[in-house]
Amino acid sequence: MTGRARLLAAALLALPALAVGAGVSIRASLDREEVALDELVTLEVRVESAEAPTLSLPTQGFDFDVVSRSSSRSTSINMGGGGGMKVQQTFAFQFGLRPRRLGDLAIPAIEVAAGEARGETPPLSVKVVAAGSATSRPARPGQTAPPAFGFPLGPGAGATPNGNSSRAWHGWERDLQLTVEVDKTEVFLGEQVTASVWVLSPVGVAETGNFKPPAYDGFWTEQLEVPRELSQQLRKRDGLQLRAYLLQRIALFPTRSGPLELGSHAIDLLVRVSSDDPFYPFGDVQRVSRRSQPVSITVKPLPAGAPARFDAVNVGSATLAASLSSKRAALGEPLTLRLVAEGEGNVKAWSLPVFPSLPGVRAFTPTSSDQLKPRGLRFAGSRTVETVLVPEAPGPLMIPALTWTLFDPKTGAYRELKTGELRVEVAGAPPRPAGGAAPVLNTLFPGLRPIRPAGPLTRDGEPGAGWPLWALLIVPVALFLLLVSVDRFKERHLADGGARRVRVAGKVARRRLATASRLLGGPDAAPFFAEVERALIGYCGDKLGRPAAGLTRDELALALTEAGAHPPALRALAAALDACDAGRFGGQLARQELLEVAGRAMATLEEAHWQLRGGGA
Amino acid sequence: MTGLLLLWLAAAAPAPPADPGQRAEQAGTLYLAGDYDGAARGWRSLVDEGWESVGLHLDLGNALLRLGFRGRAIASYQRALALDPGDADVQANLEQARAQNVDRLVGEAQPPLHERALARTTERAALALFGLAWSAFWLLLWLRRRSSRGARRWLGPAALLAALLAVAGGALLAGKAADRRTPTAVVIAPASPVREGPSRTLKPAFELHEGTTVRVLEAQGDVARVRLLNGLEGWVASADLEVI
Structure with a gap:
């Protein structure tokens, strides 16, 4: 254990004993003894205890408004002369109080509870003078209440637990x-x-x-x-x-x-x-x-003498302007009258003049929009009201001047703002659409893209909910499985064909030898010898699983040996083939005798333990 | 106004021709003649019978817009965009209709990539993508099984790509299915109070105005819980909404 760790362990062991010996006390103080009605006095309550205390401000006879409150906690450890340590926790509560009336006001006792302990502060008093009076007199020394609960603070009483009364209270709270x-x-x-x-x-x-x-x-x-x-x-x-x-x-x-x-x-x-x-x-x-x-x-209230059409929401300073989207229009072609009020005031509440009903023009419900641009500390911006007008008669259309009354608080007078007269030349009837249909008045949304043929109509459905989704899910998988099955079937069929040839090789060879025996009496010996050789070579090819016609005798013998044919069988086969060649080219061997030699060779070969493709023997 | 509109829409059209194409054409003639009421009624009856096309919804939207039913027009345009998200005419008219929306949503976030892809894809396109990619995946698997070693080198990655496309198509289809569960709707009332619960006795927290698009999360009786594009939620009267 290091020296630092030993010190820490000793300190931890000493702590419980120190906590038991900790005292509890309550102190209350005011930062001044005299306060003006429009000023604040700060009440500070300090509680020294092991547990966090709770305070209950009095409700009866308390002529103050609590406008602020704050709290803080500090812990101090004092090393005593007898080798012990003393740990103190001090809870400080500050209340900013605003007096409600003049005179000598009392602050009744404040109840304090800290764990099991209960207590209260002694009553305090402060003199309240008229608002505006100078009240810089600090609290008198006696205004600090003595400790409560009967636990003396010991040496340094009157100062904060840190021994420094100025640290906890600088006056910044006030x-x-x-x-x-x-x-x-x-x-x-x-x-x-x-x-x-x-x-x-x-x-x-x-x-x-x-x-x-x-x-x-x-x-x-x-x-x-x-x-x-x-x-x-x-x-x-x-x-x-x-x-x-x-x-x-x-x-x-x-x-x-x-x-x-x-x-x-x-x-x-x-x-x-x-x-x-x-x-x-x-x-x-x-x-x-x-x-x-x-x-x-x-x-x-706004002064008397307001014009008849004045609306009380129109307060501020502003300018008013009116404009038209076009100076010329065809009959039935919509125009937009734009009225803009710009200035300072409650822009969003302004009520701009309404376009009056005029013969020969149809006015639609106006729409308004606001653009807010505060100017420093003043709320400002513009309000725009747009009215769609549709001329219904050809000739000049006069938009009369519009009047708007505003109360200007800077001058304290009403102002009348007027727009100028606007003139529009309305041309004759608009072109009729092809097909003799009646003219269309594009009154709303003039820039709307036109209708189009409805095109091929379909019944709406839910593609995901019906059979197509399930079909899409299942059909490809089913097709895949089907194709794979077909492939496997074909492979199996091919494999079966090879094995079958191995199995029936002897039968086929004997059938060919039978055919050769029918050729025994024929005038031409060549077909007989060819059939016998085909029977023998074909048998070997079937057993080997590959063509044997192109192999030399040595290659054939080697392949048959590897396939499991034993030497006597090979010798019998070689003898039969030699006899066949001799009979075909030399004529020294009778056909019947060749047939018997070939039959014996077949019998010997069939006794071989073949290790051929298909596993047959 | 909504009630009047419903009554007006419920009024039976006098002996319409059986062929939907002819009826759409007749409504178009009425529109060109300035009879927007008649035109809207004609196109609306086709929509109510289940017929649809981009042109039909565009035309109906135009007629409703000219009649002043901006919310219903927006709903019609959105139906058209659901069939063809890239239609420039519908997009332009929808933009014009929305330009007069009163509600400006604060904190509206850019939707994530998959939601944007979902919005730009029709259900049929998603189905086609999934079907083609899924079929291609199994076809490539089969070809790979039969092919030589050299061909397998590119058939494998191709099958993987097809599988990824199939997953993407499936995700789009799943998104569309989720959209059907929480459908989009448009506010059609001039102003609709939004409350924090389904009870009408609750004080409205705020108001929605005609043309604002919301998503319907659930419905209880004659009220529905909706979510705005910026995430705000509340309860509004179902009659104030038109579900797309």
Whole structure:
């Protein structure tokens, strides 16, 4: 065991004893003794215990709104003089409190439970003064509540368990805020309010999550900017350098007049807190949650004197233009009237003028489209309304000027925007289609590709569900099996033929010898000798499974020997063949005698143990 | 509007000629004369009887589009494309009809290769590919069995290639079969609320509008569970859909 391992083992053995001796205490403090109505006071509760404690904020007599809460835990190991170690866990809870009323407010006792132990903090008090009053007075020394549960903290009481009261509480919790900034707090109905949601922090923010915007009741909202990544700007507030992180920027358009409230936003943050501990210089990451204060916005109704056709959704500053897809058209040929309003405001809600009913022209239901192009902090874009018009009478067609009334909140006055008059020359009747059919009005979808002959019609079916798929699956396999079977049958038949020839070789030879015997008395001896030789050579060929006619005597003898014919049989065969040659060319041997010699040779050969193709003997 | 359309479609045409080709031609004459109602009714009756061709579905789609039934027109064009995915006229008209779709799907992903191949292949083509490759595979196996050693060297890989093509054809056929189980449909109502469950008492989560294509996953009574091309799912009224 190495020296380091021995040290570790000793430390592990000592830990249970240290845990038993650990004390539990509760301390509560406020960061200030006086606070303005629009400011926050931070309540910190520190609990030293072996188990994680739970806190229950009072519900009765608690005149504060909890706008933020955070918690942290630290562990310290103190080496005592008697050779023992003391391990302490300290849980710190911070609550950002916003007072609800003026006067001396009390913070009732807060119940704390840590495992089996129960306790509570002593009551605290804070003086609340009117909003706007300077309240930089720090907490008085006595405002820190003494330890509870009756367990003294021992040496260093009054400081944090680390012996360094400034490490756990730098004041960054108080200055870390979620804030909503609006460019205006008093607007006209439908006028844009730009709201920017920021995190202001004296420490670095590592991560944000669980962002909960309010319902924006009474507003039409449009996104202006949502940064993909957190990026910080530097700001100074009350002489303090802060990091500002933009969470989102939205355009709000009030939909009703009167006082409106932009509710609280909420978010969870992971912040990097620096460390003063020389033995732990890497800092710490803490999770905190923040809630913004509501913002009040006063919405004024639109001023009196609006023109008769004014629609309350038309608020902003814009231009209006009208155009036609063509200045000339044939009778019945569709035209598109395009009306474009472009500018700043709630573009998607704008209600553009409707094309009036005119004699000699048929107007179809208009379609609208929006193109949004925010300009910095202002929501802007264009709304286009297209109306298909079909001239139904030849001659000049006049599209009258269209009027659109808009309320401009910058000037606080109504503006009337007008398009110019448009003129279209409508030519006479369109050409009639061949075949005398009536003219077709291409009113909708003018670019539609034409109909075509229906072509050969088929009954729809499901090719995969009927017999074709099964047929396709089975037929090739069946054909393959059939062809293979035929091949095998043929091979077997051929093999059977060879074996059969081996089996019946003797019979065939004897039949030929019988034929030769019928030629005994013939005038010509040549057919007789040829038949005898054919009987002998043919027998050998059948037994060998290959033609034997072209072989020399030696080759034939060798082949027969390899096939299992014994020497007496070979000698008998050679004698018979020699006799045959002698009889054919010399005439020294009688035909009857040759026939007997050949018969004996056959008999001897048939006694041979043939090892021939087909296995027959 | 849907109910009126159904009533209108249900009205019997007066003594149509028996020959479907002649009836299609008559509907075409009505169309050219500007009688889109009559034309659509004529072509629709043929489709309802089970007749089909690319031209028939294209013509019916044009008539429905001109009548303002954009969702039904899109469904008809998609039927035509199912028969011939490469038909340029149908593709162009379908694109025009879809250009007015209200719904813009966010997060619509490019379909994977096999789904694109499936969309561009008709069922008949898949069947033909499978049949030819399957037959060729067994034929090549038989030839290889009979051939000399030299020929076997190329007959083996050829049989393997045919087997792979047969597998591809089989996969396409299986995909088409899966398509039949979860068919494509088009929203034909101007707006159709989408709920998170089959109950109509649930608050609609969002709305679909005419012309949007969905896939029908299941049906329960008069509602169907659908999936959009971007993966969103919900329940809509079956009457608001036309299955292709």
